Amino acid sequence: MDVHRSRFVPYPTSGISALAFSRSSDAAYVGPLPALKLAIGRANGDIEIWNPLQGQWAQEVHFVGDGRGIDGLAWTQDPDEKDSEGTIVPGQQRLFSIASSATVTEWDLATGEPKRKSTGNFSEVWCFGTQPRWRPLKNAEEEPRAQDIVAGCGDGTLVMLSTADNDLQFKRFLARVAGKRARCMCVTYQNRDIVVAGFADSAIRVYDTRSGSQVRQMSLGIGLPGAPKTAIVWQLKVLQSGDLVSGDSNGEVRIWDGRHYTLSQRLVGHETDCLDLATSADGKAIFSGSLDGKIAIYRQSSDANGRRSWAKHGHRRTHTQEVKTMAAFDSKSGLSVVVSGGSDVAPMLTPLREYGKENSRSLPSLPQDSKVVSAPRARLLASWWDKHVYVWRIASRSAVSGDAQSQRPRKLVAKLALDVKHNIRSAALSADGRLLVAATSYELKIFQFRSRMDTDSLAIRKLTLPSSFAQLGGRQVSFSPDSKWLAVITGDSEVHIARFATEPTQPKRLMCLPQTVELDRRSRKAASSAYKSYERTVTQLSFAADSSMLVTGDVSGNIDSWVLEGHEDPTAPAVDKAKRDSDKASSTNDSDSDSDSSDDDDDTTVFYGQHWTDHPAAHLLPKLDSAPLVMTFRPTSKTQLTNGNPGVHSTRHNPHAHSHLLPSGPHMLWVMTARHGMYEFDISAGRLSDWSRRNPTASLPDDFRQLKDRVMGAVWDAEGGRERLWLYGTSWVFMLNVGRDLSDKVGQAQGSRKRRRKSDARDNVVDLRKRRKSVSGAGDRTQIRQSLGAPDMLVRTENGRSDEIDLEPEHDDDGMDVDDDVGLQLARVRSSDHAEDDTAAQNGGVHQEKKWWCTFAYRPILGMVPLEDAAHDGDGERMLEVAIIERPM
Numbered sequence: 001m002d003v004h005r006s007r008f009v010p011y012p013t014s015g016i017s018a019l020a021f022s023r024s025s026d027a028a029y030v031g032p033l034p035a036l037k038l039a040i041g042r043a044n045g046d047i048e049i050w051n052p053l054q055g056q057w058a059q060e061v062h063f064v065g066d067g068r069g070i071d072g073l074a075w076t077q078d079p080d081e082k083d084s085e086g087t088i089v090p091g092q093q094r095l096f097s098i099a100s101s102a103t104v105t106e107w108d109l110a111t112g113e114p115k116r117k118s119t120g121n122f123s124e125v126w127c128f129g130t131q132p133r134w135r136p137l138k139n140a141e142e143e144p145r146a147q148d149i150v151a152g153c154g155d156g157t158l159v160m161l162s163t164a165d166n167d168l169q170f171k172r173f174l175a176r177v178a179g180k181r182a183r184c185m186c187v188t189y190q191n192r193d194i195v196v197a198g199f200a201d202s203a204i205r206v207y208d209t210r211s212g213s214q215v216r217q218m219s220l221g222i223g224l225p226g227a228p229k230t231a232i233v234w235q236l237k238v239l240q241s242g243d244l245v246s247g248d249s250n251g252e253v254r255i256w257d258g259r260h261y262t263l264s265q266r267l268v269g270h271e272t273d274c275l276d277l278a279t280s281a282d283g284k285a286i287f288s289g290s291l292d293g294k295i296a297i298y299r300q301s302s303d304a305n306g307r308r309s310w311a312k313h314g315h316r317r318t319h320t321q322e323v324k325t326m327a328a329f330d331s332k333s334g335l336s337v338v339v340s341g342g343s344d345v346a347p348m349l350t351p352l353r354e355y356g357k358e359n360s361r362s363l364p365s366l367p368q369d370s371k372v373v374s375a376p377r378a379r380l381l382a383s384w385w386d387k388h389v390y391v392w393r394i395a396s397r398s399a400v401s402g403d404a405q406s407q408r409p410r411k412l413v414a415k416l417a418l419d420v421k422h423n424i425r426s427a428a429l430s431a432d433g434r435l436l437v438a439a440t441s442y443e444l445k446i447f448q449f450r451s452r453m454d455t456d457s458l459a460i461r462k463l464t465l466p467s468s469f470a471q472l473g474g475r476q477v478s479f480s481p482d483s484k485w486l487a488v489i490t491g492d493s494e495v496h497i498a499r500f501a502t503e504p505t506q507p508k509r510l511m512c513l514p515q516t517v518e519l520d521r522r523s524r525k526a527a528s529s530a531y532k533s534y535e536r537t538v539t540q541l542s543f544a545a546d547s548s549m550l551v552t553g554d555v556s557g558n559i560d561s562w563v564l565e566g567h568e569d570p571t572a573p574a575v576d577k578a579k580r581d582s583d584k585a586s587s588t589n590d591s592d593s594d595s596d597s598s599d600d601d602d603d604t605t606v607f608y609g610q611h612w613t614d615h616p617a618a619h620l621l622p623k624l625d626s627a628p629l630v631m632t633f634r635p636t637s638k639t640q641l642t643n644g645n646p647g648v649h650s651t652r653h654n655p656h657a658h659s660h661l662l663p664s665g666p667h668m669l670w671v672m673t674a675r676h677g678m679y680e681f682d683i684s685a686g687r688l689s690d691w692s693r694r695n696p697t698a699s700l701p702d703d704f705r706q707l708k709d710r711v712m713g714a715v716w717d718a719e720g721g722r723e724r725l726w727l728y729g730t731s732w733v734f735m736l737n738v739g740r741d742l743s744d745k746v747g748q749a750q751g752s753r754k755r756r757r758k759s760d761a762r763d764n765v766v767d768l769r770k771r772r773k774s775v776s777g778a779g780d781r782t783q784i785r786q787s788l789g790a791p792d793m794l795v796r797t798e799n800g801r802s803d804e805i806d807l808e809p810e811h812d813d814d815g816m817d818v819d820d821d822v823g824l825q826l827a828r829v830r831s832s833d834h835a836e837d838d839t840a841a842q843n844g845g846v847h848q849e850k851k852w853w854c855t856f857a858y859r860p861i862l863g864m865v866p867l868e869d870a871a872h873d874g875d876g877e878r879m880l881e882v883a884i885i886e887r888p889m
Contacts, residue, residue, distance in 0.1 A: 001717060001726065004394055004867070004883040005825040008410065009372065009383045011862055011887055013365050014044035016341025019327035020073035022093055025281035026331045030135050031080040032090040034530035036329065038339060039095055040347060041070025047097070047107065050363070051674065052335055053626065055777035057349075058674035058710045059368035060555055060627055061537060063112040064425045064441070067386070072098040074130045076163055077530060079144030090530040094163065096149065098125045104151055104161060106168050110533035111491040112425075112475060113441055120170030123155040129188045129195075148209075150174065150195050152184025158197060160209065175207055175214065186236045190258065196244060198233025204246060206261055216261040220248055235276050240283035247274035253288050253298060255310055265310050269296045278328035278338045280352055286310070287338050287350070289323025295340060297355055318360055320344045328352060335777040351778040359779030361708065364730035364860065368629070369426075369476075369539075370713055372863030372885050378433025379867050380413070380449075381883055384424045389416040389438055391429075391449075393456065394824070394867055394883060409824040414458045418445055426476045430483035434510060435463075435500065439474030441491050448510050461509070465498075469516045472496060476538065480547035486512075487550055493538040495519040495552060495560070499607040501574060515575045517605045519550070519612055521560045522619065531555075542631040548663035549615070549683060553631050557624030557673065561615040561683055565660050569609035576606040616662075620686025626674040629711050630727070634668040634680070634738070635718035670725065670738070672711050676704070680738075691738065699743040701852045704734055715866050717880040722849075726882070731859040733884070737851050829855070862887045 018041030026033060037060075038050040045065020051058050078091030095107045102124050108115035128151040136142055146164040148171065153159060156177035162169050174195065177184070181201035190196050194215070195207045202222075206215040220231045232249040239245060242258030251270035256263055270290035278287040286298040296315035302308050321343040328338045336353035346365040351358040372383045382391045391414035418424065422440040429436055437446045450459040469488075476489040488496045498516045503509045526532055535556035542551050548564040604611050665684040668691075672678055678700055680692035709729040717724040723739030736742065862885040 001829045002879050002881040003827045003829055004409075004881070005827060005858065006381070006394075006410070006883050006885045007888065008392075008824060009381075009390070009862060009885045009887070011366075011371055011383055011385055011885075012044075013345045013887070014042040014046065014069075015321075015324070015343035015345050016347060017041050017043050017324060018070045018073040018097070019325045019339050019341055019347070020075055020095075021327050021329045021339075022075040022077075024329060026333070027281050028135075030133070032088055032528065032530075034077070034090055034093060036335070037075075037093070037531075038327070038329075039073045039075070040341065041073050041097060043069040043343075045070060045099065047073070047095075047112075048367075049109070051627070052329070052337075052777055053674060054334055056675060056710070057363055057708075057777070058627065058629065059364070060674070061109075061112060061534075061539065062367050062369060063107065064423045066422065068099045068101070070097050070099050071126070072128055074128060074149070076130050076147040076149070077133060078163075078166065079134060079146060081144075087528070089528060092166075092532065093530045093534075096128070096130075096168075098128055098151070100124065102153075104128060104149060104168065108533075109531065110493065110537055111441075112537075113491060116168050118151075118161050118168050118170060120159060120161075122151075122157055122159045122173075123153045125151045125159075126154050126184055127152040127186050131189050132192050134192070150187055150189070150209075152187040152197055154183050156182030156184060156199065158184065158187065158195065158207065172212075174209060174212055175205070177205070181230055185233055188236050188238055190238050190242065190244070196236055196238070198236050198246060200230065200232045202230040202233070202248075204233055204236065204244075204256070218256060218261055218263070220246075220250070220252075220254070232273075234274060237277045237279050237286075239279055240281065243283070245277055245279065245286055247277045247288050249273045251290065253277070253286065253296075267298060267310060267312060269298070269312065269315075270294060275322060275324055276326040276340075278326040278340075278352075280328070280336075281330035281332075285352065285355070287326060287328065287352070289319075289326050289340055289342075291322045293317050293319035293321055293323060293342070293344075295319075295323060295326075295338075295350060314356070316350075316360070318348045318350060337777040349778040351776040354776045354778070357782055358776055359782055361779035364709055366730055366860055366862050366887060368710070368712060370863035370865075372865055373427060373429050374865035374867060374883065375429040375431055375433035376866045376868040377431055378449075380429060380433045381865060381867075381885075382427060382429050382436065383862075383885070384427045384438065386423050387418045387420055389414075389418070389424070389427060389436065391415070391436070391458065409826070411456050413456055414449065414460060416447070416460065420445070426474055428477045428479050428486075430479040431481055432483045435479065435483065435486075437477050437479070437486060439477045439488065441475070442471065442473040444470050444472060444474060444477075444488065446486075446512065450508070463510065463512055465512050466514055466516060469496065469498060469512075476541050478541050478543065480543040480550075481545055482547040485543070485547060485550075487541055487543070489538045489541055489552065493521075493536055493554065495521060495538070495550075495562075497550070497612060499574075501608075513575055513607060515605050515607075517612060519562050520614065521552070522558075522614075524558060527556075540628045540631040542633060542669070544633045544667050544683075545635050546663065549633070549667050550612070551631060551669055551683065553624070553628035553671070555627045557626055557628065559618075559621045559624070559628075559631075559669075559671075559681075561618045561621065562612050563615045563662055564610050565613055565662060566606075566610040567661065572606075572609040574608060577603040578606050578611070579603060615683065615686075617684065617686030621681060621683075624671065624673050624679065625677045628671050628673050630670070630672040630714045632670050632714050632716065632725075634670055634723070635716050636666065636668075670714075672714075672727070674710060676700070676707070676711065691741075695738075695742045699741075700736075701742070703854055704736075704852070707732060707734070712861070713864060715864055715880070715882055719878040719880055724880075726864070726880075728858075728861055728864045728884075730861050731856060733855050733858060733861075733864070735853040737849055740849070740851065742851055858884050858886055860887055861885065 020039045022037040040048040045068050047063040049061045051060050074096050076094045080091050081089045097105050104118040106115045131147040134145040149161040151159045158174040160171040160174050162171040183200040185198050187197040198204050202220040204218040235247045237245045244256040246254045253267040253269040255265040269288050272291035274288050276289045284300045288296050294315050294317045297313045298310050299313045319342050323340050324342040326340045330336045338350040338352050340348045347363040350360045374381050379394050392410050393413045395409045420440050424438050427438045446463045448461045472490050474488040478487050486498045496518050499513045503511050537555045538552045540553040551561045667683045669681045678697045680689040682689045711727050715726045725736045725738050727734045864884045867881040
């Protein structure tokens with residue numbers, strides 16, 4: 001495989017400004033336990049929703065912001081209800097944010113767009129907090145109560161907002177604090193009736209929401225020498241006992257008695273401002289983050305007389321810049337972790353319960369969905385952010401390997417600044433490089449590219465779209481491999497498709513046919529969930545290699561599929577209407593029916609003799625174990641397509657005759673989920689493929705199963721009869737040879753009864769990996785050195801032998817200087833060169849391809865896209881060519 005190492009794509013990543021778990025603990029939780037989510041808000045207004053998955057940490061969706069930073073995030077859950085059968089229906093989870101404005105915004109989890117904003121005449125909101133969830137008293141019948149929101153404003157006002165009845169309304173003013181430094185910096189609920197707020201005038205004030213009166217006021221005193229006289233209360237937290245914890249601009253952490261509101265203990269935590277706090281569920285551990293990037297931990301202990309006191313247990317610099325925000329989740333049965341973030345863009349995971357026994361680790365800072373696409377046949381590469389799209393042309397292999405002075409390895413050939421109100425959510429290039437589509441939440445823009453005679457830059461022409469289609473917007477867009485179809489996933493996860501063709505009078509100009517169609521997703525019985533609409537969100541979209549099939553996958557793990565019936569007939573009308581199959585029998589048997597009054601929705605839209613319909617075996621596909629992260633069809637050998645629709649003739653009863661033949665298979669869909677579960681489905685049959693039955697998830701190499709960062713995408717290498725699948729994450733590239741079985745035949749024969757016994761050396765390695773595995777959701781255990789994922793070492797285990805390979809020598813294995821920031825470098829990766837000769841010797845001279853291969857030489861990876869080149873390697877074999885886009889921190 002030839003790799004263009006590309007570092008010139010200027011994709012900006014914003015710092016983290018807000019973090020929030022959907023709940024802080026499982027302890028004493030009333031009602032069905034909903035799935036745990038983590039919301040990450042960034043300085044550019046983007047919001048990411050992560051699923052911890054018991055430590056596997058997968059980013060599910062990405063909300064594109066409007067450029068205004070997210071200053072705070074908070075979750076609420078509506079009260080549980082009971083259906084007619086007495087079954088408890090969990091209340092729906094809701095997400096709120098503040099962003100340097102006088103409003104609190106609720107987000108629609110299903111569409112990724114603002115759902116509603118608070119009403120009321122109050123100033124800019126600086127902080128907010130949610131009321132603890134209502135718990136019914138024993139043997140008491142009470143109406144369920146929603147969670148209120150209290151917001152602290154820049155003028156010292158505390159405002160209460162109601163979330164009852166699935167709404168967000170101003171409730172009343174709780175307090176007004178006068179003074180020049182009366183800005184409210186933090187606010188939290190001590191219980192459902194008591195609110196505690198910290199201000200910029202060194203004061204902590206306690207209010208009773210029932211009467212609206214101030215219960216107590218506490219002061220931090222004067223500031224440190226050289227600092228302002230009034231300290232700022234940056235954060236407040238409530239311990240399980242009801243005691244309060246504050247972090248201030250003096251770098252101190254103070255413990256306050258929750259009953260008498262007096263100072264219990266004063267801890268010197270940091271040399272700079274203490275910006276945020278996190279606490280354990282049992283209230284015996286406190287984490288604080290500071291302006292200098294350090295995180296400190298404090299633990300509570302008891303003396304012989306039973307008196308409790310706090311002491312600093314240690315600190316660690318986990319960020320290069322400030323620790324601006326923190327969030328904690330603590331469960332005794334599983335996840336127990338503190339997530340922190342700041343200007344250095346990557347979320348950090350610090351073990352909470354296992355602090356000191358496990359390492360910290362970082363989550364990827366780049367989006368799960370790659371912001372890079374390519375047009376392989378035209379050798380174009382495009383990237384987008386905000387309202388801009390950049391398109392480069394990558395020079396061919398022969399040009400890059402030749403004289404660098406005579407041929408530039410890349411050239412910016414197009415730059416588009418879209419005249420839209422919202423930022424781009426998705427973009428796509430057609431495989432031939434003639435079409436580019438960019439989608440915001442409310443608009444679609446499509447452009448045609450044409451080469452200029454006198455320059456390398458591209459001529460750009462905007463295409464006209466049907467108004468209803470252009471105003472759909474899209475969260476995901478994709479062209480079919482033959483560049484004729486465009487699939488659009490709208491904000492509410494509807495699937496729409498459009499057909500492109502050449503203009504009759506000007507063959508060099510493309511146009512979008514005036515009619516588009518919406519493909520119906522299967523209606524499924526809604527499971528009892530706190531994320532009903534969110535779990536229907538489509539996250540993956542893929543066309544088959546012959547463009548005759550389309551599949552989508554959603555957050556819940558369900559797969560929908562559609563098939564293109566008939567053969568393309570250029571002599572047929574570009575757009576035609578025909579009765580649906582369900583209506584044909586009735587119309588044929590009853591010629592006097594009121595066919596003239598039929599609705600257009602009952603008709604099938606036919607494009608050049610072809611139409612899209614639900615796949616007949618779609619209902620047979622099972623639900624996946626988690627959301628799909630990769631959905632890609634296995635390439636098939638190209639066959640000659642039938643031209644036209646032979647044997648189909650119009651009749652008196654059926655004047656719009658068209659073929660209903662399904663495309664010939666096979667159509668093998670390869671899927672990898674958020675849990676790194678591997679499946680391959682025969683879509684035509686609606687079942688697992690034979691290869692997948694022989695190669696379940698357990699057959700994946702141990703080195704792959706140890707990877708912590710989730711898979712981002714995949715590229716097929718089907719040249720020369722190969723069937724290799726190149727997977728990549730933010731810090732790794734992994735090759736799976738799916739043209740053969742990943743496990744040996746001996747293991748397959750015995751696997752149905754008992755796993756084949758492995759060698760003692762192999763067992764030892766497995767035991768070490770089990771003991772090394774994290775139990776809290778952060779990094780690996782500290783007593784054993786982490787082997788995989790480390791930036792300087794790779795441990796490869798084969799036949800019971802472990803070999804350490806240095807990944808960061810002066811020059812890498814390809815002879816390429818890793819630190820050379822040329823911007824585009826060409827290297828050759830041969831996954832089968834190493835150990836093939838030894839393997840052939842062990843098998844009596846029979847050559848066997850390597851089953852898998854892994855490298856950590858590229859990081860962090862924004863995307864990996866294929867390119868197409870007619871050149872061959874030295875042996876005359878056609879090679880896969882890709883561009884790996886890196887974004888150094």
